[in-house]
Amino acid sequence: MRSLSLTRSLILASTIAGGLVHAGPNKELPAIPAEALQAVRAAQHGRDDVLASSLERHLQETRALAGRGEKTGAQLQSGDAKSGQDDGELTSRRSEAAAKRQEIRSLRDEVLTRIDASAQAAEGRGAKRSAAEARELRRQLVSRFDALDSDLGSLEKADRNTLGPRSRQAAQRIDAWTAARPVAPLPAPNWKQSEPQPTKTLPAASEAPRFVGDTLWLLRHHYVNAGGLMHAALRSTPSEASACGYSAADLADTPEAPKSHADIQALVKELDYNPARIFAWVNQNVAYEPYFGSMKGGVSTLWAKAGGATDQASLLIALLRASNVPARYVRGTVRVLDSTAKGADGRGPRWIGAKTYQGAAGVLSANGNPSASYGTNSIGLAHVWVEACLPYSAYRGAALDDSGHRWVPLDASYKDHRYQAGIAVDSNFDFDYAGWLASRIDVQGRYRLPQENFADQVEAHARTKAPNYANNTLEDVPYKSEIKRTNFDILPIVPPYEVVSYDSWSGVAGESAETAALPDRHRYRLQVSVRNKSGTNPENFNGNLLAQKTLNLADVATSRLTLAFRGATAGDQTAYDTWLNSVDPSLAPTCAATANVVPVLRLDGVEQTKEAGSGTTTLCSSDNVLQLSVTVAELTNNAGVVSSTKYANIAAASLQALHANAWHTSDTYLAKRTENLLAAVRNNSNPNASEVARDAIEGEFLNLTASKYSRYVVDATRDAGRLFGESGTTGVSLGLTSAQVKVNYLFDLPYGLFRKGFLVDWPGSLSSSSKLDGTTGDFRAFKLGGFAGSAYEAFIWQETANLDAVSTTRGMQFAKEQGIEILQMPRKAS
Numbered sequence: 143m144r145s146l147s148l149t150r151s152l153i154l155a156s157t158i159a160g161g162l163v164h165a166g167p168n169k170e171l172p173a174i175p176a177e178a179l180q181a182v183r184a185a186q187h188g189r190d191d192v193l194a195s196s197l198e199r200h201l202q203e204t205r206a207l208a209g210r211g212e213k214t215g216a217q218l219q220s221g222d223a224k225s226g227q228d229d230g231e232l233t234s235r236r237s238e239a240a241a242k243r244q245e246i247r248s249l250r251d252e253v254l255t256r257i258d259a260s261a262q263a264a265e266g267r268g269a270k271r272s273a274a275e276a277r278e279l280r281r282q283l284v285s286r287f288d289a290l291d292s293d294l295g296s297l298e299k300a301d302r303n304t305l306g307p308r309s310r311q312a313a314q315r316i317d318a319w320t321a322a323r324p325v326a327p328l329p330a331p332n333w334k335q336s337e338p339q340p341t342k343t344l345p346a347a348s349e350a351p352r353f354v355g356d357t358l359w360l361l362r363h364h365y366v367n368a369g370g371l372m373h374a375a376l377r378s379t380p381s382e383a384s385a386c387g388y389s390a391a392d393l394a395d396t397p398e399a400p401k402s403h404a405d406i407q408a409l410v411k412e413l414d415y416n417p418a419r420i421f422a423w424v425n426q427n428v429a430y431e432p433y434f435g436s437m438k439g440g441v442s443t444l445w446a447k448a449g450g451a452t453d454q455a456s457l458l459i460a461l462l463r464a465s466n467v468p469a470r471y472v473r474g475t476v477r478v479l480d481s482t483a484k485g486a487d488g489r490g491p492r493w494i495g496a497k498t499y500q501g502a503a504g505v506l507s508a509n510g511n512p513s514a515s516y517g518t519n520s521i522g523l524a525h526v527w528v529e530a531c532l533p534y535s536a537y538r539g540a541a542l543d544d545s546g547h548r549w550v551p552l553d554a555s556y557k558d559h560r561y562q563a564g565i566a567v568d569s570n571f572d573f574d575y576a577g578w579l580a581s582r583i584d585v586q587g588r589y590r591l592p593q594e595n596f597a598d599q600v601e602a603h604a605r606t607k608a609p610n611y612a613n614n615t616l617e618d619v620p621y622k623s624e625i626k627r628t629n630f631d632i633l634p635i636v637p638p639y640e641v642v643s644y645d646s647w648s649g650v651a652g653e654s655a656e657t658a659a660l661p662d663r664h665r666y667r668l669q670v671s672v673r674n675k676s677g678t679n680p681e682n683f684n685g686n687l688l689a690q691k692t693l694n695l696a697d698v699a700t701s702r703l704t705l706a707f708r709g710a711t712a713g714d715q716t717a718y719d720t721w722l723n724s725v726d727p728s729l730a731p732t733c734a735a736t737a738n739v740v741p742v743l744r745l746d747g748v749e750q751t752k753e754a755g756s757g758t759t760t761l762c763s764s765d766n767v768l769q770l771s772v773t774v775a776e777l778t779n780n781a782g783v784v785s786s787t788k789y790a791n792i793a794a795a796s797l798q799a800l801h802a803n804a805w806h807t808s809d810t811y812l813a814k815r816t817e818n819l820l821a822a823v824r825n826n827s828n829p830n831a832s833e834v835a836r837d838a839i840e841g842e843f844l845n846l847t848a849s850k851y852s853r854y855v856v857d858a859t860r861d862a863g864r865l866f867g868e869s870g871t872t873g874v875s876l877g878l879t880s881a882q883v884k885v886n887y888l889f890d891l892p893y894g895l896f897r898k899g900f901l902v903d904w905p906g907s908l909s910s911s912s913k914l915d916g917t918t919g920d921f922r923a924f925k926l927g928g929f930a931g932s933a934y935e936a937f938i939w940q941e942t943a944n945l946d947a948v949s950t951t952r953g954m955q956f957a958k959e960q961g962i963e964i965l966q967m968p969r970k971a972s
Contacts, residue, residue: 171809171812171850171853171854172809172812172813172816173941173942174816174819174843174846174942174943175816175819175820175823177820177823177824178816178819178820178823178839178843179843179942179943179944181823181827181828181829181839182829182839182840182843182943183943185828185829185830185836185839185840185881185897186881186897186899186900187897188724188895188896188897188898189896190884190886190896191886191893191894191896193249193252193253193256193888194886194887194888194893194894195886196249197246197249197253197888197889198887200242200245200246200249201316201319201320201889203242204242204246204290204294204312204316205312205313205316205317207235207238207239207242207297207309207312208293208297208309208310208312208313208316209309209313210235210238210309211235211239211297211300211305211306211308211309211312212306212309212310212313214231214232214234214235214305214306214309215300215302215304215305215306215307215309216306217231218231218232218302218305218306219302219303219306232300232301232302232305235297235300235305235309236297236298236299236300239294239295239297239298239300240294240298242294243291243294243295243298246287246290246291246294247291250283250287250291253283253287253888254280254283254284254287257276257279257280257283257734258280260276260734261273261276261277261280264276264735269713269735271713271735272717272734272735275734275735275736276734276735279734279735279891279893282891283888283889283891286319286888286889286890286891289315290312290315290316293308293311293312293315294312296308296311296312297309297312318890319889319890320890322890323887323890324675324763324764324765324791325765326765326790326791332904332905332906332907332931333907333908333909333924333927333928333931334907334908334909335908335909335910335924336508336509336510336784336873336908336909336910337779337780338504338507338508338514338779338912339434339507339510339511339512339514339777339778339779340512340778340779341507341512341513341514341515342512342513342778343475343513343643344475344512344513344524344643344645344646345645345646345649345650345651345652345653346643346644346645346646346651346652347474347643347644347645347646347647347652347653347654347655348646348652348653348654349644349654349655350644350655351470351472351529351549351551351644351655351656352386352387352529352549352656353472353529353548353549353550353551354644378466379393379466379467379468380533380547382533382547383468383531383533383547384547385547385548386468386531386547386548386549388468388531389658391658391659392463392468392469392470392531392658393463393466393468394463394658394659395463396456396658396659396660397439397694397696397697398436398439398440398452398453398456398660398665398694398696399439399440399456399457399459399460399463400439400440400441400460401460401461401463401464402464403441403460405441405444405445406440406441406444406460406461406464407464409423409444409461410461410464410465413461415464415465415466416465417462417465417467417530417532417633418630418631418632418633419630420458420461420462420465421458421552421554421630421633422628422629422630423461424454424457424458424461424554425554425555425557425628425630426557426625426627426628427447428443428444428447428448428449428454428457428554428555429447429448429449429625430448430449430450430451430454430493430494430495430555430556430557431448431449431450431453431805431871432450432494432495432505432506432509432511432869432871433450433509433510433805433871433910434450434451434452434506434509434510434511434512434524434774434777435450435452435510435664435665435666435774435776435777436452436453436456436660436664436665436666436694436695436696437449437450437452437453437666437695437696437699437804437805437806437874438453438695438696438699438804438805438806439453439456439694439696439697439699439700440453440456440457440458440459440460441457441460441700442696442699442700442804442806442808442811443456443457444457445700445806445808445810445811445814446805446806446808446810446811447808448805448808449555449805450555450805451525451526451527451553451555452471452526452660452664453696454554454555455471455526455527455528455553455554455555456660456696457554458528458552458554459471459528462528462530467530467531467532468530468531469528469529469530469531470528470529470530470549470656470657470658471526471527471528471647471656471657471658471660472526472527472528472529472551472644472655472656473524473525473526473527473644473645473647473655474524474525474641474642474643474644474645474655475513475522475523475524475525475641475642475643475645476522476523476525476637476639476640476641476642477520477521477522477639477640477642478490478493478520478521478522478523478639478640479519479520479639479640480519480520481519482519483499483518483519484519485497485498485499486498486561488502488519488520488521489558489639490502490516490520490521491521492558492559492561493556493557493558493559494506494521495559495561495621495623495869495914496869496914496915496916497621497867497914497915497916498516498914498915498916499516499517499518499519499520499521499916500516500915500916501912501913501914501915501916502516502521503515503516503521503522503523503916504912504913504916505869505871505912505914506521506523507912508869508871508910508911508912509871509873509910510774510777510784510910511523511524512524512776512777512778516916522642524645525553525639527551527552527553527555527556527637528551528552528553528554529549529550529551529552529656530549530550530552531547531548531549531550532547532548532550532633533547550633550635551634551635551636551637552633552634553637553638556637556638556639557625557626557628558625558626558628559623559624559625559626560623560624560626561621561622561623562618562620562621562622562623563621564618564619564620564621564622564867565604565607565614565618565619566867567600567603567604567619567865567866567867568603569920571603572922573592573595573596573599573922573925573926573929574595574599575929577595578590578592578595578929578955579951579954579955579958580955580958580959581955581958581959582952582955582956582959589937591858591930591933591934591937592858592926592929592930592933592951593858593861593862593926593930596862596865596926597616597861597865600616600619600865601614601615601616601619604616604618604619619864619865620864620865621864621867621914622864647661647664648661648663649663649776662775663774663775663776664774664775664776665694665695665696665774666694666695666696666772666773666774666784666804666874667692667693667694667695667772667773667774667775668692668693668694668695668698668770668771668772668802669690669691669692669693669769669770669771669772669773670689670690670691670692670693670703670705670743670768670769670770670800671687671689671690671755671767671768671769671771672687672688672689672690672705672741672755672766672767672768672792673685673686673687673688673766673767673769674686674688674757674758674759674763674766674767675763675765675766675767675790685767686756686757687754687755687756687757688740688741688755688756688757688758688759688766689740689741689742689743689752689754689755690752690753690754690755691743691750691751691752691753692753693745693750695772695802695804695874696804697745698745698802698804699804699806699811700806700811701745701746702744702745702746702747702799702815702818702841702842702845703743703744703745703799703800703801703845704743704744704797704798704799704800704837704841704844704845705741705742705743705768705792705797705798705800705878706741706742706744706797706798706833706836706837706841707739707740707741707742707759707761707794707795708739708740708742708833709737709738709739709761710738710739710740710758711738713737714737714738714739714761717732717735717737717761718732718737718739718761718795720732721761721795721895722795722830722836723830732761732762732894732895733761733762733885733886733891733892733893733894733895734893734894736760736761737760737761737762738758738759738760738761739758739759739760739761739794740757740758740759741755741759741766742833744837744841747834747837747838747841759794760794760892761794761795761895762794762795762885762892762895763793763794763892764791764792764793764794764883764885765790765791765792766792766793766794767788767789767790767792768788768789768792768798768878769786769787769788769789770786770787770788770800770802770876770906771783771785771786772784772785772786772802772874772876784873784874785802785873785874785875785876785906785908786876786906787876787877787905787906788905789878789903789905793882793883793885795883795895796880796881796882796883797836797837797840797841797844797880797881798844798878798879798880799841799844799845799847799848799878799879799880800848800878801845801848801849801851801852801876801877801878801879802874802875802876803852803856803872803873803874803875803876804874805856805872807849807850807852807853807856811849812846812849812850812853815842815845815846815849816846818838818842819838819839819842819843819846822835822838822839822842823839825838826838826839840881843942844879844880844881844900845879846942847879847900847902847938847939847942847943848877848878848879848902850938850941850942851877851879851902851904851934851935851938852875852877854930854934854937854938855872855875855904855907855927855930855931855934856872858927858930858931858934859871859872859909859911859923859927859930859931860872862923862926862927862930863911863923863927865923866920866922866923866926867913867914867915868911868912868913868914868920868923869910869911869912869914870911870923871909871910871911871912872907872908872909872910872911872927873908873909873910874908875904875906875907875908876904876905876906876908877902877903877904877905877906877907878902878903878904879900879901879902879903880900880901880903881897881899881900882897882898882899882900882901883895883896883897883898884896884897884898899945900939900943900945902935902938902939904931904935907928907931909924909927911923911924911927929951932949932950932951932952933949933951933952934949935947935949935950935952936948936949936951936952
């Protein structure tokens with residue numbers, strides 16, 4: 143596995159970006175409507191607490207003072223101080239301590255006066271618990287102020303023998319207070335390469351699917367070309383279909399094949415409920431993607447007009463069932479064979495989009511196929527297709543009559559392509575990283591993303607290549623395909639490949655290769671776990687489990703998934719609402735009284751019932767733990783875990799949009815989510831009005847930002863990969879966007895919260911790209927994809943929120959501009 147040490151995006155600066163000019167050819171997605179953006183930004187009110195900031199400054203200055211005292215004390219004891227300077231240095235340290243002591247005494251009075259006012263206000267409204275907790279906070283603050291006052295008093299009276307030890311005691315006390323605050327762990331590498339699935343033989347089914355037995359019957363009949371596509375109105379399943387022995391499940395709505403979905407209904411009506419036209423539409427309009435399993439479902443496949451074999455089968459089944467045609471999933475291990483070795487012209491490589499049989503198997507394996515293999519003239523793979531109950535006696539799906547219903551195999555995912563040969567870049571050609579990192583803008587004053595700069599370099603490189611030289615363009619470089627247009631007046635009668643074996647859906651040898659509904663073991667499943675921190679180590683992910691939920695990725699791929707926290711009791715919720723709606727956090731120091739909260743997961747605003755977990759965390763906690771894990775149970779690599787990531791810095795007062803890239807962030811998906819956001823804003827322009835409003839507005843804004851970020855990185859990785867002769871595919875990358883809060887501290891005690899802007903944090907980025915010719919060891923596209931991911935962490939906020947932002951690579955560019963030294967720390971650095 144290869145990884146790149148590109149750290150996460152830093153916290154967003156809350157200043158409007160001025161004069162940002164973005165250069166093509168990057169395709170920017172449609173902007174978030176100004177009306178919605180204004181509502182989201184207006185909700186980010188709040189500012190740092192003046193007294194908390196003042197105390198923090200005094201603690202830092204006292205720590206520095208103590209450090210000088212330790213140094214002076216050591217010099218006095220060792221005799222290193224020059225003659226005549228001893229008394230002057232000692233006097234300076236004592237004077238500094240006396241002055242700082244008086245400043246902190248004045249601040250102490252202001253802080254305690256405010257805490258007293260909070261306690262009295264709580265008593266006045268009958269909140270006895272809040273009043274008691276405010277008094278407890280006061281007691282703890284008095285203890286800490288007294289300790290600090292004592293330390294400074296000791297320094298004020300120190301002599302040459304006691305200055306060092308007393309300074310050290312003051313420094314250690316301040317360090318202990320600071321260390322008690324939650325600290326997020328150092329970012330780890332966030333761009334990894336997926337591991338290819340090991341090839342294995344899948345458990346065979348007990349018998350062949352029904353369509354195999356029906357084939358001989360079909361071959362004995364005469365088939366007539368219908369002379370064009372026939373139009374038919376939606377009708378009930380005819381009685382003649384009973385010959386198939388179908389069940390109600392073969393016509394049912396399922397999560398992956400929702401026949402009642404409005405977009406499915408609209409398309410099938412447009413296609414006149416005609417099976418031949420339905421098959422032709424999916425085959426000719428939906429691009430094949432090489433991932434294995436049910437990832438995004440039929441609706442998201444329709445929106446994206448792209449999908450893997452199972453997801454294209456789900457789309458086809460949804461459309462057929464919406465036309466009252468019974469349909470099932472079939473699975474098997476297949477071999478796409480050529481009569482002789484044809485390389486890139488082979489049927490298998492043309493389908494997958496590779497240049498060799500080995501390259502095709504490599505693309506499939508890198509994207510999770512458990513039976514990917516190749517030979518001198520073939521590729522093998524685990525595969526899923528459809529069988530439908532259709533009247534085949536005279537027309538094979540053209541809707542002439544209802545006689546002769548049989549199960550018929552249909553594989554819309556298998557399609558032929560024609561290719562542009564492309565121009566291979568030299569093995570020593572690479573992106574000019576030093577040039578791009580030298581400045582945030584180019585000589586023309588434009589902000590360029592790394593793959594945009596690289597495109598210019600590739601085009602210049604291509605113009606040195608025969609036979610067209612200077613006439614070559616960037617579009618001539620990739621190995622680019624288009625689906626060969628085919629007219630399906632009638633449907634095929636046999637699969638377009640050799641079926642080596644029919645495989646058991648259950649994974650148990652001897653069971654069925656047919657199913658009306660996909661089993662969980664074939665689905666991509668996202669498990670979300672939320673814990674509070676265990677002990678004092680934020681790297682320990684074994685704290686108390688507060689909530690856990692497992693979702694099908696196909697459901698997440700059409701929805702908004704958010705994580706928030708809610709008051710554990712009505713009183714806790716009141717404290718939370720008071721903070722959320724306060725204009726000035728100084729007026730409501732929420733942490734003065736403990737408010738306990740519980741995590742809440744919502745899918746498109748619908749609260750999800752947790753499968754496991756109990757207990758609470760505090761509203762002012764900032765070190766809660768979130769784990770995201772995606773599994774496909776039937777895969778053997780890493781026990782079926784295809785992607786996972788963890789966070790140890792989840793603040794309970796923040797709102798998170800969780801994202802798992804299911805190859806689903808299409809233009810249609812983004813347009814529909816934008817419509818949802820605009821409708822929510824027009825319904826209620828104040829995101830803080832309620833939990834529901836915050837989720838619908840701020841949560842949707844965060845979801846859109848996460849989705850756009852994911853889409854940009856997917857596109858950049860694809861484009862970089864294709865320019866380097868790779869598939870350019872990405873795995874199920876995991877990340878989040880968050881509306882952040884900051885916790886103010888008085889010494890080591892949490893005191894208040896305020897909004898601090900937005901964050902994108904994507905530690906689960908995953909590349910599944912591989913070379914189209916089957917070679918290995920070329921990391922150029924992988925590295926460039928990682929740099930693009932980091933650059934987009936800054937760019938995404940500039941685009942979606944009109945706010946300037948910082949990411950690792952943008953910080954490096956700034957350092958290069960300013961001549962600031964960049965230090966590289968090893969992972970295990972203390």
